[in-house]
Amino acid sequence: DAGVIQSPRHEVTEMGQEVTLRCKPISGHNSLFWYRQTMMRGLELLIYFNNNVPIDDSGMPEDRFSAKMPNASFSTLKIQPSEPRDSAVYFCASFQYGYGYTFGSGTRLTVV
């Protein structure tokens, strides 16, 4: 298994632009999580899905953030419009009870 695959690895964009982050979870894992990590706030849960259904999006900062999981093998996190304070590393992780989390390599987002 290739693990959790995220793209792009790095993204630099101008304020106001739309940003789309992508994630392919591990096949067979029921849950998918989107996290954001900064030095100040650590790992923050943004949203998670069970069996493709969004369960808890209370961590999504505001309406500029949206996430979808159209099928078991793909999820997107979109920021529109992006702002400099969105700069962070965004991790996707798939989770299976008994096995714990497996994280993707992350997308390092810089909004200038």
Place this chain on the structure above:
Amino acid sequence: RKEVEQDPGPFNVPEGATVAFNCTYSNSASQSFFWYRQDCRKEPKLLMSVYSSGNEDGRFTAQLNRASQYISLLIRDSKLSDSATYLCVVIPARRDDKIIFGKGTRLHILP
């Protein structure tokens, strides 16, 4: 009490020493626990699970204290390569409760 709390450190420890740190949690119904290791600019990776009876993996020992609601990680004979941030994860018993990551403890092993 915060849901999951860790001492952020950094812990600066000479090579070869033993170091231990804890992670406290507030939800007494929490079911399972993990320690993750995160290297600088990398993703967190599973280090070890934490079982009720405690578990050991080489130089690493994880313990669970349900009465006091904390888990611990002990590293013996520390190596330079142990320098990283160690995050605890608390999994609730109810599947619709939130899974919580601690903010991590930074460990620096000094030569």
